[in-house]
Amino acid sequence: MLEIRDLHVDYGGVQALRGLGLTVCEGETVALLGNNGAGKTTTLSAVSGLVKPAAGRIVHEGEDITKTAPPKIVARGVVHVPEGRRIFSTLTVHENLLIGGYLVRDGAELTRRVDEVYELLPRLAERRTQQGGTLSGGEQQMLAMGRALVARPRLLMLDEPSMGLAPLMVAAVMEVIKDINLSGTAVLLVEQNAKAALKIAHRAYVIENGESVLEGTATELSADSRVAEAYLGGAA
Known part of the structure; x- marks a missing residue:
């Protein structure tokens, strides 16, 4: 690969x-x-x-x-999650995940991908309306990985x-x-x-x-x- x-x-x-x-x-x-x-x-x-x-x-x-x-x-x-997470702290969890799919042109497909991330990382689903900056360090890391996963x-x-x-x-x-x-x-x-x-x-x-x-x-x-x-x- x-x-x-x-x-x-x-x-x-x-x-x-x-x-x-x-x-x-x-x-x-x-x-x-x-x-x-x-x-x-x-x-x-x-x-x-x-x-x-x-x-x-x-x-x-x-x-x-x-x-x-x-x-x-x-x-x-090929998707890179950098050191330090670098999430968008003033955006919600859901908005951060949507940014991970910026290359996806089909809205329904983007929704499916975000839902898959929520299924894999239920803690993010529970916090979908929270601002990224209010999450714990571990939750921010999961958000950074989840955002990358939206890109498949x-x-x-x-x-x-x-x-x-x-x-x-x-x-x-x-x-x-x-x-x-x-x-x-x-x-x-x-x-x-x-x-x-x-x-x-x-x-x-x-x-x-x-x-x-x-x-x-x-x-x-x-x-x-x-x-x-x-x-x-x-x-x-």
Whole structure:
């Protein structure tokens, strides 16, 4: 579904990605692990067209999208939920979801998609008339994911969805991501909570200084002493 080949991204002469390569297959959840500044967010931004690589290729379903504009990437079914949720705080939950379907021209179809999100995330249905800014952090994250789902993504990219959330809400958000994947949507997940990410991922990559230094199944990386020491509190 997605293949990144020898990707290089520079910010003002500083190399953020140095020959990164990774793949996401149909129906997979793939986690990107690494410390702050490793290049995880840059990877998602490059795929979604928000930053332009200096070299390398991004291939989606057999087509090179390296230089494709962000709206066209969304139209292909690649949807990015950025770090920090970035919902519209003064709009209601329902209005936020409608914005997720800005490419949908059929009003009845848009209504069906929003109703599907409410079915998956009943907490949003209960709060549909509330302003987004009045929701809890976990509810705002669910709203950000729900808004993305209205676009019917084939690949959903999530950047730090558990950031700032209480442990119980982290578990709830991860369960939603698992359900999204089980419904047939591939997921590329950037997450500093490696333990939570590896519980729901099929495979994972560890990124350091803009390069992939480890990759494998979630089970393999959970048992790897290097991953345990750096990201799992020292216990494989």
